[in-house]
Amino acid sequence: MLELKDVSYYYRSQKDRMILDHVSYEFKKGVMYAVLGSSGSGKTTLLSLLAGLDVPVDGTVCAVGEDILKKGLNAHRRDHVSLVFQNYNLIDYLTPVENVKLGGRADAEKLLTQMGIDKMQRKRNVMQLSGGQQQRVAIARALASKAPVLLADEPTGNLDEDTAGEIISIFQKLAHEQEKCVIVVTHSRELAEQADVVLRLKKGKIADDTGIVEN
């Protein structure tokens, strides 16, 4: 589905410090991945490379067997991946429905209903929704693109325990029922425990792959 082939990354100002050092890994559909690692370990960099928001210094990122650079980063972002952020990043002058429509042409109302956003909430300004509701809208927006890969950066970081649990449950359903490839970058052990595969980033390498966990 999404593959890192011998990917290396470092900041041009710090060439001696490799953020990612010849990393190769293939992400498969229908699996929920959790990427763990300490601050500065390269989690967000990995996510950015997978999302086509940045390009590796060496190696290639492939989506459905094709180098994303060849297809074009815009097209990759539009067709292959969708993103969910810790801070939700909803567009504040658009309603929840309009935010979802930004993601793609899917039925926004239906997606929001699936995410538990009722009719009244859909018409309100997104900034008037609670954190959990905003994250649901953000997930609905990510799903609107019908991209096979969902990338999430600390999606439960700003949420309380119960709401975080609900969001994790949504991710699991997306992976297992809708055959999405869900990659979550997190510090949360609770979230990692719910993932099918836990990846640990350490010194620019994917240090630990626990393999697919049978639920």
Next chain:
Amino acid sequence: MDCLSRALRYIRRKKMKSALLLFLFLTINSMVLGTLGIRKVSLRLAEELRKNAESRITLESVDQDCPFRKADMQAIENVPNVNWLNRIAEIQVISTDCIPAAGSEDSEGAFIVHGYDKLENDSPFADKVYRLVEGNYPQSSKEIVISQFLAEYNGIQTGDKITFETVDKGSQEAVVSGLFLSGTEWSQTENVRTVNRIENQIYGTADFVNRLSSKNTFTGVAVYVKDPEQLMDTKEVLEKAYQDRAVTGMTDRNFQKLKMMIGQTGRITFLIFLLTVAAGGLITGLLLAMWMRNRKTEIAVLISLGISKRDILSQMLLEEMIVYSIAFIGAGLAAEFLLPRIINGMAVMQGNDVTPELSAGWMLLVLCTGLAFVVILTGIAIFPYMKKPVKEILSEMEG
């Protein structure tokens, strides 16, 4: 959702920002259109003033035996920059049916007839020394204006005829077309000669005087110029040509005074225009830069959703251009209705029939220039965030 839909939603829902920007653009456009309108009017006034300034050079014959002749008039008319001539002639004549008001001595019924091609321009009537109290100025060489006292003294009314004896002992009739008063008649002492008394001054055309004298001669001429800016050059040419025969004078005060005032108005409005554009550009630029900084997350998110940078840039440009266009229409209406009042309130332009108007071409030019400015300022404001890697913006945002 296309860029236009997003732009319209942004304008509608970010009310405060849109209102502030609208007000700013409205103010800038109103001032720009206003100052341009005033400047245009002042330029037009200057042009009209140039045409109608009535700046002139006067030539007065110094030798009665050597007056100006018809050939001199033709030669003067052919001098560059000469617009038209007001020929001046004078003769002392006797009337056979009109008795002069008595003075210090008996002058056998003599009057002085003054002739001007255009009486109201260079005679005492031009300086309001005399004023017409009844009738009109002479319209033809068979009409004259006389003193109201003389008319009363002889029982003459406007429309009556007076007969004069010509130099060659013939006679010429003239119709009284108007009566005048000076207001200083009573202050004349008994010592004033009869022929010199105000009551015994008769005004007609230069041609009428020539008919009385049976000659084509003139005591002076007022040379009106086309371009008052070149008055000195024309004066030099005439001085050179008639230095032995005439005394030259120049009348240009009104033009210089008005020119200075109109020039000052033009300079002030141009300065206001420059300041408005500079201050408006600076304030708009700073506001846009500040707002775009707050929108960098939005830009990064839109990019992460696969929306192209060109589409995002188009949205931002459309937002500003729509607000600018609305403000421009408002400013155009304000200029249309308020500008005439402002201009009519300007003392320098009072008395002139000026209708300030900004042509469609000017309006279009201001609109296009303004839109170009908006595009440039928005482009400058958004450029750093378009150039910055999305990953960095998102990293900053996510802490």
